[in-house]
Amino acid sequence: MKKENIKWFIILHIIIVIISASSIIAKAAGKYPFLSFKWILLYGCVVAILGFYAIAWQQVIKHLPLIVAYANKAVTTIWGLVWGLMITHEQITLQKVIGAAIVIVGVYFVVSGDEDVSGKSEEKIEEVKNNA
Amino acid sequence: MLKYALVMLTGTFIASCSQIILKKAAEKEYPSKIAEYMNPMVIGAYFFFFGASLCSVLGYKVVPLSIGPILEATGYIWVAILGKIFLSEKISKKKALGLVIIIVGIIVAAMGA
Numbered sequence: 568m569k570k571e572n573i574k575w576f577i578i579l580h581i582i583i584v585i586i587s588a589s590s591i592i593a594k595a596a597g598k599y600p601f602l603s604f605k606w607i608l609l610y611g612c613v614v615a616i617l618g619f620y621a622i623a624w625q626q627v628i629k630h631l632p633l634i635v636a637y638a639n640k641a642v643t644t645i646w647g648l649v650w651g652l653m654i655t656h657e658q659i660t661l662q663k664v665i666g667a668a669i670v671i672v673g674v675y676f677v678v679s680g681d682e683d684v685s686g687k688s689e690e691k692i693e694e695v696k697n698n699a
Numbered sequence: 700m701l702k703y704a705l706v707m708l709t710g711t712f713i714a715s716c717s718q719i720i721l722k723k724a725a726e727k728e729y730p731s732k733i734a735e736y737m738n739p740m741v742i743g744a745y746f747f748f749f750g751a752s753l754c755s756v757l758g759y760k761v762v763p764l765s766i767g768p769i770l771e772a773t774g775y776i777w778v779a780i781l782g783k784i785f786l787s788e789k790i791s792k793k794k795a796l797g798l799v800i801i802i803v804g805i806i807v808a809a810m811g812a
Contacts, residue, residue, distance in 0.1 A: 594764055609756075610756050613756055647764055647766070663769075666811060667769055673800030673801030677775050
């Protein structure tokens with residue numbers, strides 16, 4: 568892997584961690600009454616992170632193949648388990664771990680099974696990138 | 700928890716709809732860069748997206764952090780189905796297998812919730 572690709576791969580995973588962490592804020596918002604000041608503040612943070620994600624994602628897919636980006640995005644399921652364990656002290660059952668792993672495999676099949684993003688046509692990849 | 704999980708799944712469906720609308724909007728020709736973003740379809744899509752994030756926040760009131768992202772993986776399924784209906788995108792055998800695998804994963808994880 569080229570040095571430049573490694574850099575964008577790391578950036579991709581930083582973005583994935585950030586978008587995944589937005590679920591912690593969403594969870595925190597749930598503690599407050601709907602439309603209360605704190606609820607609005609936390610929901611605003613979630614929307615701001617989504618906005619950041621939309622911009623950052625566009626940059627990442629300019630430098631990494633779309634299939635790599637989408638397949639790696641599936642690790643949010645693993646981060647969900649980590650946050651659940653660390654933040655809300657949820658019970659991480661074997662079924663949850665296996666389920667998350669199966670979902671990741673499924674996502675890989677979905678993105679690699681999509682002809683438009685599988686590398687069959689560079690022109691189509693550009694088209695998908697532009698439309699994403 | 701089922702009620703809140705359904706709210707979250709509805710949000711994922713709405714987000715998938717917004718992606719399809721954005722894709723439809725991207726296929727059109729616009730007279731200017733501003734018009735590419737400031738048109739009813741794109742504004743509508745982001746309005747949907749906003750609604751989807753609201754569903755996610757409401758869902759997380761009860762849905763565990765460890766299950767949320769797994770439920771959100773249903774987005775891949777909705778995008779594939781909606782893409783086939785509205786964009787005439789093909790679902791290859793490998794992709795269809797992947798969608799089935801995702802469903803199996805969600806069921807397995809839900810059993811452990």
